Structure formats: structure tokens, C-alpha cells
Amino acid sequence: MTERLGAADRPLQIAIIGAGPAGLYAADSLLRKRDISLTIDVFNRFPTPFGLVRDGVAPDHQSIKAVARIFDKVLADPRVRYFGNVTYGVDLHHRELKRRYHQLVYAVGAQADRRMSIPGEDLPNSHPAISFVGWYNGHPDYRDLPADLSVERAVVVGNGNVAMDVARILVTSPDELARTDIADHALERLRQSRIREVVVLGRRGPVQASFTTPELRELGRLQGVDAIVDPRDLELDAVSQAEMAEDRTATANLRLLHEYAARTRHPGARRILLRFLTSPVEIIGTDGLITALKVERNELVVDANGALRSRGTGEFDTIAAGLVLRSIGYRTVPIEGVPFDPATSTINNIAGQVVHPNTGEVVRGEYVVGWAKRGPTGLIGNNKPDSAATVEAMVADLPLLQGRRDGHRHPSAIEALLRERGVDYVTYPDWQVLDAYEVAAGRAEGRPRVKVTTVPEMMAIIRRGP
Numbered sequence: 001m002t003e004r005l006g007a008a009d010r011p012l013q014i015a016i017i018g019a020g021p022a023g024l025y026a027a028d029s030l031l032r033k034r035d036i037s038l039t040i041d042v043f044n045r046f047p048t049p050f051g052l053v054r055d056g057v058a059p060d061h062q063s064i065k066a067v068a069r070i071f072d073k074v075l076a077d078p079r080v081r082y083f084g085n086v087t088y089g090v091d092l093h094h095r096e097l098k099r100r101y102h103q104l105v106y107a108v109g110a111q112a113d114r115r116m117s118i119p120g121e122d123l124p125n126s127h128p129a130i131s132f133v134g135w136y137n138g139h140p141d142y143r144d145l146p147a148d149l150s151v152e153r154a155v156v157v158g159n160g161n162v163a164m165d166v167a168r169i170l171v172t173s174p175d176e177l178a179r180t181d182i183a184d185h186a187l188e189r190l191r192q193s194r195i196r197e198v199v200v201l202g203r204r205g206p207v208q209a210s211f212t213t214p215e216l217r218e219l220g221r222l223q224g225v226d227a228i229v230d231p232r233d234l235e236l237d238a239v240s241q242a243e244m245a246e247d248r249t250a251t252a253n254l255r256l257l258h259e260y261a262a263r264t265r266h267p268g269a270r271r272i273l274l275r276f277l278t279s280p281v282e283i284i285g286t287d288g289l290i291t292a293l294k295v296e297r298n299e300l301v302v303d304a305n306g307a308l309r310s311r312g313t314g315e316f317d318t319i320a321a322g323l324v325l326r327s328i329g330y331r332t333v334p335i336e337g338v339p340f341d342p343a344t345s346t347i348n349n350i351a352g353q354v355v356h357p358n359t360g361e362v363v364r365g366e367y368v369v370g371w372a373k374r375g376p377t378g379l380i381g382n383n384k385p386d387s388a389a390t391v392e393a394m395v396a397d398l399p400l401l402q403g404r405r406d407g408h409r410h411p412s413a414i415e416a417l418l419r420e421r422g423v424d425y426v427t428y429p430d431w432q433v434l435d436a437y438e439v440a441a442g443r444a445e446g447r448p449r450v451k452v453t454t455v456p457e458m459m460a461i462i463r464r465g466p
């Protein structure tokens with residue numbers, strides 16, 4: 001008789017694609033199911049795990065990175081194997097994983113930027129925030145980003161927390177950043193930076209901004225930086241006033257913004273200017289260099305769904321600037337063999353269960369967590385309940401997967417396949433070698449770590465051993 005799937009003699013075999021917070025919270029949640037015998041293989045494109053904890057969280061927000069301790073425990077669990085430096089869709093394919101695991105969990109995040117679709121967007125010093133964030137965090141894909149900081153004014157488009165991060169990093173004293181794990185190449189360039197002012201543009205009003213109060217407060221506490229708001233930008237229409245009355249974050253943000261608007265400016269200080277109800281319409285440049293951003297004043301209108309949207313008033317203005325960073329949201333990209341919903345830029349799913357786009361039929365044994373599931377919103381901690389909810393769906397499905405043949409699902413099969421392909425995969429002990437190297441290099445400089453920012457260098461350090 002076949003043992004129950006998840007019984008000691010017939011462990012449930014799970015593959016998680018992506019070693020970021022969503023994937024590792026899912027693993028954590030699975031490991032807590034003490035009555036299910038299971039093994040988890042976590043595949044990750046880079047040798048380094050932890051996704052946005054390493055590549056997204058700003059270097060001056062070290063306390064947020066403490067969550068890595070939880071993820072370390074997950075990867076150290078004897079039931080978990082880490083396979084870093086393995087690209088899904090290149091080194092390993094959907095059908096191969098499907099054959100070898102009972103359940104697949106996609107935790108691939110949102111790896112691409114959204115576009116503003118305005119003229120001049122592709123001029124040389126116009127970059128998506130995702131690249132700029134990757135650049136200062138030492139993400140191997142963005143280490144060579146040609147961001148030119150020898151200009152006086154930068155414009156950051158968008159009103160989320162990523163916009164706050166990017167604006168703050170641009171004007172924070174490099175001496176302070178030098179105490180963090182910011183990538184060395186970024187620190188060097190920020191030391192040479194001539195940026196004096198960062199203008200942050202919200203297309204809607206201050207009540208509709210999606211940044212949170214602690215991040216807004218940080219802007220007002222930066223050494224040698226004035227946070228500036230024009231009080232006229234804080235005059236609210238009736239709908240915004242009503243919205244604010246029901247939104248504690250918006251109320252707290254408004255209070256802070258009024259405080260900034262009333263502050264005395266300091267001659268010679270660097271500035272962050274927060275502007276609202278303003279949309280970029282064109283990036284203007286000569287000889288390939290950005291010289292200005294043409295913007296339009298907006299008003300708020302209630303759309304058919306009762307939401308407040310921005311609408312151009314036909315009143316234009318230009319902001320002289322040499323660098324434009326668009327921080328208007330991230331986007332999941334389709335991955336091999338997995339249904340994708342282009343309307344929401346997410347993996348097609350119902351409550352974490354992957355479904356076929358046209359029929360709504362469940363793709364049995366396949367699940368999604370994190371930004372690829374719900375879109376690019378939420379803090380790292382929001383992934384914990386979200387991943388746990390997907391795990392409940394996985395557990396509920398076990399009786400339906402019971403009948404699958406699994407004689408071919410030997411745990412060593414995946415290692416053999418990767419070796420046969422010449423994939424130089426990284427295990428958890430391998431990552432610990434690199435981790436220890438980075439931390440030791442950081443200790444010597446009084447920093448949490450010095451990041452290694454290319455994959456060949458990472459692999460050389462790992463293969464050299466402890």
C-alpha cells in the first residue's frame with residue numbers, strides 16, 4: 001500500500017524557486033508543520049540568498065536586515081537544501097522540477113521596472129529606481145549602472161517608500177553611508193556626487209502618497225539636509241480631506257509635511273523638495289544629456305470606481321535637472337511554464353494556487369508567494385502571513401497529490417542533473433563561506449559587511465573555501 005504523502009516513509013518533496021523573503025517565509029511555515037514529513041529544495045538565481053533583504057532594503061536600514069537571522073535558520077534546517085547560482089528556465093526547467101517534486105512554489109518577486117512612457121525616458125541619465133537601488137546595494141546586474149551624479153538636481157518620480165529610499169541615499173552624507181553595507185562602487189561615486197537637490201514628484205496629493213510616516217520622518221532628520229514642501233501643495237480638496245479623516249498614516253504624514261513646510265531653511269544645506277499633484281510629461285535633453293523635466297500640474301478626479309485619480313490641468317512647468325529616477329513600482333516578469341496575468345503582472349493565481357488564465361482551472365501542485373502572487377506591495381514582514389496562507393493551500397492539497405507516482409523522486413537526482421549540466425551550484429555551507437568573508441571584510445572597516453558584487457568573485461571566494 002502507498003504511504004500517505006507526508007508520512008515518514010514518503011516525505012513530501014517541495015521545490016521553492018527564489019530565496020527571498022516570500023520563499024523563505026513559505027519554507028519556514030512548511031517546516032513548522034511537524035506532522036508532515038517533508039524536504040525543501042530552494043533554488044536561487046544568485047549565489048547569495050535573501051532577495052530584497054540583501055538587494056532591496058536600503059543600506060541605512062540595517063535593523064530591517066536582522067530578519068535574515070530567521071532565514072538563515074530556515075536554510076540551516078537539515079530538511080532544507082539551498083541551490084544558489086541556479087537560474088530557473090536556464091539551468092533547470094519546469095518539466096524537470098515537475099517530475100522531481102510533489103509541489104513547486106514560485107517566489108520570484110518582481111524583477112522589472114514600470115515605464116512612464118514619456119518622451120526622453122531612455123536618455124542616458126534616466127534610470128528606473130530598481131536599477132539604482134540594485135546599484136547601491138551591490139546587486140550584480142546593476143553594479144555597472146552609469147548613473148551620473150555630477151549634476152546639481154535629481155528628480156525622483158513616485159511617492160512610495162522606494163522613492164523615499166532613493167531620495168534619502170542621494171543626499172545622505174557619504175561618511176554616514178560608509179558605516180553601512182552600501183556597495184563600495186556606489187559609496188565612491190556618492191562621495192564625488194554634486195547633487196544638491198532632489199525633487200520628489202507625487203502625481204496625486206499628499207493624502208494619496210503611499211510612503212509611510214517613519215520613512216517621511218527620516219527625510220526631515222537627515223544631517224545637513226532641508227526637507228522642503230510648499231504649503232500650497234498641502235491644501236486639500238474636500239474628497240482628500242474626507243479620505244484623510246479615515247487614514248491614520250495620511251493624517252500623520254500631513255502633520256509632518258506641514259511641519260516641513262514651516263521649517264526655516266539652512267543656507268548651503270542639501271535639499272529634498274516634495275512636490276505633489278505633478279506628473280512628468282517629457283524628459284528634455286541635449287547631446288544625450290538630461291537638462292530638464294517638463295511636468296504638468298494635476299488635479300484629482302473621482303473615477304468610475306470611486307477612486308481618486310490624477311488628471312492633467314494643462315498647466316506646464318519645467319524643472320532643471322540632470323538625473324531622473326522613476327520609482328513608480330515594480331513588475332513581475334513571466335517565467336517558463338507558469339501562467340501569467342499581464343493585466344496585473346502576477347503569476348495567475350487564486351489565493352496562492354496557480355490557475356490557468358482562461359479556464360481558472362487549478363494547476364495542481366503549483367503555488368506562488370510574495371510579489372509574484374499579490375503584486376509589488378507590502379513590507380518584508382507582510383510576506384510572513386501571505387506565505388503562510390499559500391502553505392495552508394499546499395497542505396490542504398496533499399490528499400489530491402496522494403496518487404502521484406514518485407519512485408523517480410530521489411533527492412540526489414537534482415544534484416546529479418545540475419552536475420551533469422555543469423551548473424556550479426552553491427550550497428548553504430558555501431554561502432556561509434561567502435557570508436563570513438563579507439562580514440570579516442566589513443569588520444575590518446567597522447561596517448556590517450563589505451559586499452562582493454560580481455558572481456565570478458563570489459564563486460572564487462566560495463571555491464577557495466573558509
Ligand code: NAP
Nearest residue numbers: 158159160161162163203204210327328329376377378379
Ligand atoms: P508603491 O508604494 O506602490 O509606490 C509607487 C508610486 O508610484 C505611487 O506613489 C504611485 O502613485 C506612483 N506612480 C505609479 N505610476 C506612476 C506614473 N506613471 N507617474 C507618476 N507616479 C506614478 O511602490 P514602491 O515605492 O516601489 O514600493 C513597493 C513596496 O515596497 C511598497 O509596499 C513599499 O512600502 C515597500 N517598501 C518599503 C520600504 C520600507 O519599509 N522602508 C522601503 C522600500 C519599499 P499612485 O498612488 O498615484 O499610483
